[in-house]
Amino acid sequence: MTRTGDPGLFxxxxxTWQMHGDPMMWxxxxxxxxLQALxxxxxxxxxxxxxxxxxAWGRxxxxxxxxxxxxxxxxxAAERAGARVRRIHRMLTATDPETGERYRIDDPELLLWVHCAEIDSYLHVLRRSGFPLTDAQADRYVAEHRVSARLVGLDPDGVPGSRADLAAYFTAVRPHLAAGADARAVDDFLLRPPTHPLLVPAREVLWRRVAHLAYAALPPYAHELYGRPAPAPAVVTRRLRATGTALRCVPARLRWQLPPKHILRAVARLGPEARPAPYKAARGPAILDQGLSRGPDRARDTTPGRSAGQP
Incomplete structure (x- = not known):
């Protein structure tokens, strides 16, 4: 049965609708x-x-x-969530670790870095783990997220709209990245997040595997900055694909039961045909994409581990 309802921003x-339902998003x-910590x-x-x-878990x-x-x-709901983020950011400042200068955390430069690191990571990990996207579909994904950039306070016209734009952005910002004390604190935290004593064994067995895999999927320059080596790219790709295959074997309906059940509510609002699935990403361009820059419809890029942050 088809239902009518607000499809939201995407x-x-x-x-985006298809990709963000994938378990490798975690x-x-x-x-x-x-990447953001650099x-x-x-x-x-x-x-x-x-x-x-x-x-940590609440965040x-x-x-x-x-x-x-x-x-x-x-x-x-999406506009309200974006307004809340913008309102919080407007009230906050921080101190430059080198110069002592106070700066606003809603500085567009910082917002753009956080945005690009997220979009590059989502796209890179999902494609490398086996989520099927052509280059043109990957460009569509980047372009779609000019919308999410607007929600956090960025001018969409100044946000990368393709993988090529993302690559150019990372090339420009790379000289300004560093793994200082704060970045190393984030690294230590992600390897050993605080948890209940009874859950420490599970953290060591499960969480550390996930954290190591996420770290290994970073571009080589990030490994160099952190000073921790990573397995060879081909090994990382095999591990990402194995993890993605295993997680995707869990029935989607079961995965979507986890709070806060956004996908189930969207399906209830729009009807069963709205269920996200990888094969649906190959369908024609969404209405949202009209007027957004998209790359040419090239064959899928099969270079292992390649992403905008990793030429």
Missing amino acids: GPGSV VAGIRALY HPRAVRAVMENSDFRRD LRRTANFVGTTTYGTTE
Whole structure:
């Protein structure tokens, strides 16, 4: 039965709708945290204004909830979530770790770095783990997220709209990246997040595997900055594909039962045909894409491990 309802900012016709229902998004999110921590001002803003050390899991859940709301929620819910983020950011400042200068954390330079690190990580991990996307569909995904960039306060016209744009951005920003004390604190935290004593064995067996995999999926320059080696790219790709295959064997309906159930609510609102699935990303361009820059419809890039952040 077909239902009518608000499709939200992206809608079932978008690449984003299909990708963000994939379980490898969790690994991609951790990769994004590793990458984001390499910008000294961005990570200092987190250190001074976040309670991630005391409420690590709460922070991760809130981030996942924001992504889920902006992807699968109604237009009103997504706009409200974006307004809340902008309102919080407007009130916060941080201190430059080198110069002592106070700066606003809603500085467009910082917002752009966080945005690009996230989008590159989501796209890189999912494609490398076997999520089927052509180059043209990958470009559509990047272009679609000019919308999410607007939600956090960026001018969409100044945000990368293709993989080539993302690659150019990372090339320009790379000289400004460093693994200082704050980045190393994030690294230590991601390897050993605080947890209940009874859950420490599970953390060592499960979480550390995920964290190591996310770290290994970073571009080589990030490994050099952190000073920790990673397996050969072909090995990392095999591990990502094996992990993706295993996680995708869990029935989607079961995975979607996990709170806060954004996908189930979207399907209830729009009808069963709105269920996200990888094969649906290959359908025609979404209405949202009209007017956004997209790359040529080239054959799928099969270079192992390649992403905008990794030429």
